[in-house]
Amino acid sequence: METVRRTRRIAAPVVAAALVLGALVGTGSGAEKAEARTGAVRWSAAWGAAPQLPSTGFTPNWSQEGFSRQSLRQVVRVTEGGDRARIRLSHAYGTSPLKITGATIARTAKGAAVQEGSVRHLTFGGKRSAEIPARGELRSDAAPLRLKELDSVTVTLYLAGTTGPATFHSQGWSDTYRADGDHRADASGVAYTSRTQSWYYLTGVEVGGGAEPAKRDGIVLFGDSVTDGFGSTPNTNRRYSDALAERTGRPVINQGIGGNLVLNDSAWYGERATARFGRDVLDQPGVSTVVILEGLNDIGFSEAKGQPTYKPSPVVSSAELIDGYRKLIGAAHDKGLKAVGATLLPLKGSDHWGAHAARTSDEVNEWIRHSGEFDAVADFDKALADPADPDRLNPAYDFKDALHPNDAGYRVMAKTVADVL
Template sequence: MKKLLAPLLAATLGLTLLSGLPAGAAQAGETRADARPAAAARWHAAWGAAPQLPATGFTANWSQEGFSRQTLRQVVRVTEDGDRVRIRLSNAYGTSPLAVTGATVARTATGAAVEPGSVRHLTFGGSRSASVPARGELRSDPARLGLGRLESVTVTLYLAGTTGPATFHSQAWADSYRAEGDHRADTGGDAFTARSQSWYYLSGVEVSGGTPPRKGGVVLFGDSITDSFGSTPNANRRYSDALAERIDRPVVNSGIGGNLVLNDSAWYGERATARFRRDALDQPGVTTVALLQGLNDIGYSEAALKPDPQPTYKPSPVVTSAELIAAYRELIDAAHARGVRVVGSTLLPFKGTSHWGPTAERTSAEVNHWIRTSGEFDAVVDFARLLADPKDPQALDPRYAYADRLHPDDAGYRVMAEAVAPLL
């Protein structure tokens, strides 16, 4: 597996992680330094999104055009409480440094509006402006802002220069907002007249000073099912949301719609073996990863044979169960080397979809048998049986299926969360 291990290690090369405390006393409304020693502050990933190359998505987005003299406002829900907050910005797919003129965090009100009195200007190494290196990422300094568990926080970036194409996360299932000019400190949302359902540059929100989680954080790692395609937009009904509502632990969603285990995709991100460390193991405070991935590797070759195939379902080689199992083992080994547990998930039923065919049927059965019986995962949740149609176990139960019969709906994601919660 040297060929797979090399990109996993290479994914971290050139990654710049910068975090520091502001020098001197903070002014009113600015970031305040964490008064405790850095070693004493325990940070936990409370929200995250896996970065992707700028690309055309299923819905219109701003990733390819980027931003110029515009303010970008994004709303996310944190899964851990704290009295300090910091953000992580990703320029992983930028070819030049990203200039951030200024950034704020605030408690969310409604839509693009925020709660008056809650706006905090962020600093980066003591400065309100920042430069995120090409192919790197940057953490802000801590800001004092009390956040409750499952509370929404609004992150606003002012980008005075021209950014070029933007590192983003395609499928947010939530509105992001754009305004012309500098509106980073606005409490109202009237200036934010443009909307998109993707996230840009923002890859993490981390908290400190709250109730210490008893077992550490959980990362859900996978493809569009983990990313929660088919969930209701702007309603926090993703698989990760349903899980966070059921366990008293931070939950980070590191799914990418369309993602593959074994191959990179121009539309759907770096392969799982290349991004696993960045998007799962490097999340602060993580102790468990729940892995659900492989259906696209199996199904894209079948979809390519259908009439009018989806042009983004590439690459689409025929993948064997042995190849997928070898990759799963590599991910398990990488996690265990960090002391992180891995919960395996069987692939959901998908008969009747574009991904279904004779080869996919055989390969998915072989993969699911190995996941159930190998004993190599620390625990296993059997979604294949749990979500199967009682009348046809190879198809998704209509009670839990989105219109495409490939993805669950809100009810299906709740059932998944209920099943995996006791194993974490």
């Protein structure tokens, strides 16, 4: 489920990271497990992005060229407050160690600028620099920084060496900035003269409170480009994950990847849902619920013609897709998470539409609604359908590709989920 502006193909394995980071089981870091034993800090995931293989097949980005003697400044909005913060970095698709020369976190001012006096240097095992092994990940130590729910924070990495291609998240719908040289501690954004709308290496911001019982009320939204926010207005935090956090007051972690598939890995659109679920959902601290919205790409890629990134594109049956959902539900339940099933959105008129997609999406949605295997159901299909033609998105909610919602549609999705939590 993706609009692709360029179609240069890459060839690279996409499954190795799942073997290292965990597939349908969460791994957790040593520090995380030690803190859980001592009860010293209550950590909650407050923002997240699912890592992807470097690729130029999206909007322009720096993932394949990487970085050298450059500062990388990334702005994200946290959905939980606390008095300390730490970051999570992924080198899932790296083939050699990654050297992080230094990193800071600060409250955001405007654009690439940060608030004076808020810059905190991050450490890793007590040191300001760190090395992440190929296909590995790393959490920083805690930094004292008081944050409120829905505050924006700026994370800056200084990469003095040459990184090679960078693990990234393609479509962030917010500006990321780059500067030559070491500007990690700058309050001003003047040095940051280049920008894209992708995130690099940064896959999580977690916030901590005092030594109090964990609330475990976080929500992970797991899915494809609809979850990722395709069609939302850039730099305005209008994805459905943002709207849900605003509506519920609970931490919401967006783990969507545009074009993602339940059953197949893609060099463009990430590891299949069943392979990345452990890393992207089960390994998030403080969460209690996952909302699963996947499958339109499995159904629809085989209908689209002449799109080289829509590969693999086997004809997938409803039974095969349901088997994939059952694996996700079982993994969530094994971890003690509530699994909310979301029906597939109407898709008539899109490049994913055809006789097979129409029949299979109806079969899948009926199973989601009536099987009883999910703990609750968010019926996006009904909530966003055109009253005059239920197979189509309501024009009031359509981004104008007959596949993705606009800002108003994402608000309806947030309400639909909030009503069943």
